[in-house]
Structure formats: structure tokens, C-alpha cells
Amino acid sequence: MIYEAIISTIDTLGNAHVTPFGISMHDDLVVISPYKPSTTLDNILATEHAVMNLTDDVRVFAGALTKRQAWALLPASKVTGFRLADTLAHKELKLVKVIDDALRPQLFMEVLHAEQHQAFNGFNRAQAAVIELAVLVSRLTRLPMEQIKQDITYHTIAIEKTAGARELEAWGWLMEAVTNHQAALNGDNIA
Ligand SMILES: Cc1cc2nc3c(=O)[nH]c(=O)nc-3n(C[C@H](O)[C@H](O)[C@H](O)COP(=O)(O)O)c2cc1C
Structure with a gap:
């Protein structure tokens, strides 16, 4: 485990x-x-x-x-x-x-x-979704973009249904990294 x-x-x-x-x-x-x-x-x-x-x-x-x-x-x-x-x-x-x-x-x-230090407050699907996106971001250069996009579509459901402010902020940072990676693949000038 x-x-x-x-x-x-x-x-x-x-x-x-x-x-x-x-x-x-x-x-x-x-x-x-x-x-x-x-x-x-x-x-x-x-x-x-x-x-x-x-x-x-x-x-x-x-x-x-x-x-x-x-x-x-x-x-x-x-x-x-x-x-x-x-x-x-x-x-x-x-x-x-x-x-x-x-x-x-x-x-x-x-x-x-x-x-x-603090109590465990229970499971939250948006937190799990952010962790999954973080794993994808840590492997951006090794995974096909199509697979990343498919996974993001699925994890977005948990974000939309169950995220709080912390989860939305974290999700936004990671999505920015995915967008920048996609732009670099396309040869866009994102500076
Ligand atoms: C949830 C999660 C789990 C990870 N687990 C590992 C791991 O077991 N081994 C690893 O090398 N990197 C893992 N990574 C990636 C590292 O956090 C990241 O690549 C980091 O840069 C490791 O290198 P560093 O020690 O130079 O910071 C994980 C990333 C995430 C988001």
C-alpha cells in the first residue's frame, strides 16, 4: 500500500x-x-x-x-x-x-x-483529484497529451462537485502547468 x-x-x-x-x-x-x-x-x-x-x-x-x-x-x-x-x-x-x-x-x-497536530476530517474527492492531477503533472513529459486530457475530464467532475477554496487553487496551479506544457508542444510563444 x-x-x-x-x-x-x-x-x-x-x-x-x-x-x-x-x-x-x-x-x-x-x-x-x-x-x-x-x-x-x-x-x-x-x-x-x-x-x-x-x-x-x-x-x-x-x-x-x-x-x-x-x-x-x-x-x-x-x-x-x-x-x-x-x-x-x-x-x-x-x-x-x-x-x-x-x-x-x-x-x-x-x-x-x-x-x-490536527484531526483527519474525512475523505474528499476533490483532494484525491488534485493528487491525481499532480501525479500527471509530475509526468507531463512522459505521458501522451491525449491520456492527460482524458484523465483531466474525469477528475474535473470531482472538482466541480466537491472542491473547497484550497482544492480549487491547487487545481488551477496544476492546470496552468498543463496549459503551458501544451503550448510548448504546439510551439506557441507563451512568454
Ligand atoms: C502524489 C505524488 C507522488 C510522487 N511520488 C514519487 C515517488 O515515489 N518517487 C519519485 O521519484 N517522485 C515522486 N513524485 C514526483 C516528485 O514529487 C517530483 O518529481 C520531485 O521533483 C522529486 O524530485 P526531487 O527530490 O528532486 O524534488 C511524486 C509526485 C506526486 C504528485
Whole structure:
């Protein structure tokens, strides 16, 4: 089973990096599998720590993929690094094992500390739709435009029926990235 989380890491100078990752659990370890090259991979190998944030604010997913800093950070409690200020929960992680791979290594991380900050409010279809569009945007250059458009048509139903302000803003950022990509494919001058 894979959970979509926000992983925050720092480089050796203390600069924060925040990005979505699908994580899985193996026994009690969190497994993160970054495709190379990855700043998150470099940061975890250099510092041996990361923070996993569980948030229902989908603007963080959309913002990370569209280069908007849609979040505030607070220092982590037990490790050197940061967590999202507005997150339902976070877990502070230490690297304990690496399975290296030319394409996609696996990083096994022990949970050193966990905190719950807010209650889970229930499932929301628009949030799931934004996550699906974020995945498509992260693969824009690898997926056929026709498939992306078909998927967007379907996910738009959930947005129109169930989105709140945060979901609409996140959806707008991601749709702008799709539009820009389509314009670049068409050779349009969008500057
Ligand atoms: C929901 C979601 C899950 C993702 N999961 C992964 C993942 O498991 N591995 C990965 O390499 N990228 C994943 N991505 C894409 C990364 O967030 C994005 O490409 C990012 O730039 C990773 O590289 P970085 O560490 O250099 O930031 C995911 C994106 C989304 C929206």
C-alpha cells in the first residue's frame, strides 16, 4: 500500500526542500523510492534524516510541482530539519538502510518521533483529484497529451462537485502547468 506524503529534507547547508512522495511501510520502516536524479535523495544520503508530513492541504502537492512555496515550515522536534507548520501529522525519520539502484533506489527510514497536530476530517474527492492531477503533472513529459486530457475530464467532475477554496487553487496551479506544457508542444510563444 502506498500513501501520498510530503517529504521535507535539508541539504548540508540547512536549505529546506519540500516535495511529494509515495511512501510505503515495510515492517515499521518508512520506505521512500526517489527516481534519480533527486534532490530529496541527495539530501537524505547527505544528512541521513527526513520528515514525512501527512497533510490534506493539497496546495502543498500542487505548489511543490509548480514551484510555488505554498507552505510555512517549523523546526522538527527531534531531528535537524523542518516539518510543515500546517499538517495533520508528521514523522521524523532516520535513514537505516539503502538499496541502491541505477533508476530508483529504496531508502528505509526508522520513525524516531511522531506527532499528531490536527484531526483527519474525512475523505474528499476533490483532494484525491488534485493528487491525481499532480501525479500527471509530475509526468507531463512522459505521458501522451491525449491520456492527460482524458484523465483531466474525469477528475474535473470531482472538482466541480466537491472542491473547497484550497482544492480549487491547487487545481488551477496544476492546470496552468498543463496549459503551458501544451503550448510548448504546439510551439506557441507563451512568454
Ligand atoms: C502524489 C505524488 C507522488 C510522487 N511520488 C514519487 C515517488 O515515489 N518517487 C519519485 O521519484 N517522485 C515522486 N513524485 C514526483 C516528485 O514529487 C517530483 O518529481 C520531485 O521533483 C522529486 O524530485 P526531487 O527530490 O528532486 O524534488 C511524486 C509526485 C506526486 C504528485
